[in-house]
Amino acid sequence: MPHFDLPLEELRRYRPELPEPEDFDGFWEKTLSAARAHDLDARFARVETVLATVEVFDVTYAGFEGQPVKGWLIVPAGAEGPLPAVVEYIGYGGGRGLPHERLLWSAAGFAHFVMDTRGQGAGGTGAGDTPDPVGSGPAHPGYMTRGIEDPHDYYYRRVFTDAVRAVEAARAHPLVDSARVAAVGGSQGGGITLAVGGLVPDLAAIAPDVPFLCDFPRAATLSGRLPYLEIGQYLRTRRGLEERVFRTLSYFDGVHFAARGRAPALFSAALQDETCPPSTVFAAFNAYAGSERSMEVYSFNDHEGGGAYQKDVQLRWLPGHLGNR
Numbered sequence: 001m002p003h004f005d006l007p008l009e010e011l012r013r014y015r016p017e018l019p020e021p022e023d024f025d026g027f028w029e030k031t032l033s034a035a036r037a038h039d040l041d042a043r044f045a046r047v048e049t050v051l052a053t054v055e056v057f058d059v060t061y062a063g064f065e066g067q068p069v070k071g072w073l074i075v076p077a078g079a080e081g082p083l084p085a086v087v088e089y090i091g092y093g094g095g096r097g098l099p100h101e102r103l104l105w106s107a108a109g110f111a112h113f114v115m116d117t118r119g120q121g122a123g124g125t126g127a128g129d130t131p132d133p134v135g136s137g138p139a140h141p142g143y144m145t146r147g148i149e150d151p152h153d154y155y156y157r158r159v160f161t162d163a164v165r166a167v168e169a170a171r172a173h174p175l176v177d178s179a180r181v182a183a184v185g186g187s188q189g190g191g192i193t194l195a196v197g198g199l200v201p202d203l204a205a206i207a208p209d210v211p212f213l214c215d216f217p218r219a220a221t222l223s224g225r226l227p228y229l230e231i232g233q234y235l236r237t238r239r240g241l242e243e244r245v246f247r248t249l250s251y252f253d254g255v256h257f258a259a260r261g262r263a264p265a266l267f268s269a270a271l272q273d274e275t276c277p278p279s280t281v282f283a284a285f286n287a288y289a290g291s292e293r294s295m296e297v298y299s300f301n302d303h304e305g306g307g308a309y310q311k312d313v314q315l316r317w318l319p320g321h322l323g324n325r
Contacts, residue, residue, distance in 0.1 A: 003271050005222070008297065011269075011282040016215055018283075019247075020256050027151065027251055028199060035161045038066030042169040044073055049099060053077050054106045056099040061169035063118070063162035070116040070129040071166060072096055074106045075175055082177035084204070084322035085111040085170050089163055089185035089192035092143070092212065092227050095121020095128020108315055110322070113170035117188070118162060119143065119155075134158060138238070144230035149244050151251040156213065160195045160252070167200050180204050180322045182263075184314065187276060187303065188212045188227075191254050194284055197265065198257030205321040207266040207314050208284075210273055210305040214254035215280040217246055225275045258284040264292040266317050268310050275303035 006014060021027065044057040055078075059071035075083060086105040090096065096116040105112035120143065121128015136147040136155070147153030163183075171178035182205040185193040191213030197206040212227070220231040231249075235242055250256070265288055269281040285295050296313055298306050306313065 004274060005271070005277045005279045008271065008299075011278055012286070014279050014282050015286050016218060016255070016283050018215065018217065018253060018255055019250055021151075021247070021250055024251060024256060031157060031161055032164060032199065035062075035064055035066070035165060038062045040165065040168055040172060042172040044173055047099065051100060051103070054099070054103065055079075057173075059113070059169060061165060061172075063165045064158040067118075067133060067158075068130070069118060069162045069165070070096060071169065072099055072102065072112075072114040073170070073173060074099055074102060074112045074114070076106050076109060079111075079175060081111075081175035082180075083109070083111040083175055084180035085113060085176045085182070086318070086322075087113045087115065087167055087170050087181060087183050087196075089115055089166075089183070089189035089196075090117050090120070090126065091186055092188040093120055093123050094125045095130075097121075097126025101126060104311065104315075108319075110318075111170070111173070111176050113166060113176075115163060115166040118158060132158065140230045140234040142227055142230040144227050145234040148231075148234065148248050149241065151248045154248050154252065156252045159192065160199070163192045163196050164199050167196060167203070182206060182318055182322055184208075186210055186305065194254040194261065195252070195257045197263055198260035201262060203263040205264045205266070205318060206261065207318070208254075209268045209310055210270055210276050210303060211254055211267070211281055211284060212276050213252060214276070215283040216249040216253055218283070219277060219280045222277050222279070223274060228275075254284045255287045258288040261288055262290045264321050265290055266294055266296070266314060268296040268298065268306050268313075270298040270301040270303065270305040272299075272301060273303045273305065
């Protein structure tokens with residue numbers, strides 16, 4: 001597959017002028033304040049498994065509007081703590097799956113918190129266990145257009161709030177060192193990671209891989225694939241709503257969250273990625289406010305990006321920021 005986006009030298013300079021809502025910070029402060037008015041109520045139920053090297057906890061905590069969100073906490077067997085922790089967010093359509101599918105970070109000595117993405121996990125990789133009880137108006141199948149005409153109703157307002165509360169839930173467990181928590185994820189999980197990096201000021205590190213949910217105006221017109229294609233399909237029948245839709249999306253753009261991120265950050269991009277075009281990833285990377293940031297580039301890969309190779313990079317990079325035992 002040939003490169004279809006900007007050349008690498010232009011990607012490294014790409015800084016789109018994206019309109020940012022004047023009340024962006026106030027919107028998120030009010031959203032998170034409302035969520036925190038509910039008791040976090042983080043509950044960790046030990047799960048009996050046949051896995052000899054880890055202990056597994058089935059997690060439930062209060063997310064957006066106090067609604068229950070599921071997760072896993074997986075820790076090395078016999079760990080006494082406090083442990084550095086990796087909070088992981090999942091790709092589009094996927095759920096938390098089963099514990100034995102998520103052993104990488106605990107094998108490296110970290111406590112590993114996996115957030116189940118509300119309403120997902122019935123058509124992607126990994127089963128999900130968290131419903132999304134909030135309805136919306138007309139929407140294209142998928143998640144991208146649910147409530148898209150108003151930022152207060154938009155699906156990712158709920159997801160990003162759940163994600164911030166996931167960090168708080170991880171920190172609530174006695175085996176977790178609250179000062180040594182990182183956020184990671186790929187694709188949708190990478191976009192959620194960027195949002196959390198902009199909303200939680202004291203993370204030790206973030207690692208967004210081929211992040212989704214960045215530079216919406218370009219992504220929605222450049223990518224011919226789902227999920228970005230859902231936006232165009234919606235506007236195809238909802239003529240005249242472009243301005244309203246893209247204003248809503250501006251509250252959720254990874255570029256704006258990146259401009260608020262301060263933690264050391266390790267990004268990755270794939271130059272043949274037609275799902276999350278590399279220019280949209282570089283838009284967030286180039287906007288990132290933290291003084292320590294790096295980008296791994298995979299020139300001949302599509303949306304799979306670096307895959308296991310990028311995990312190896314992360315495994316070598318994160319201990320320098322988390323000091324795993």
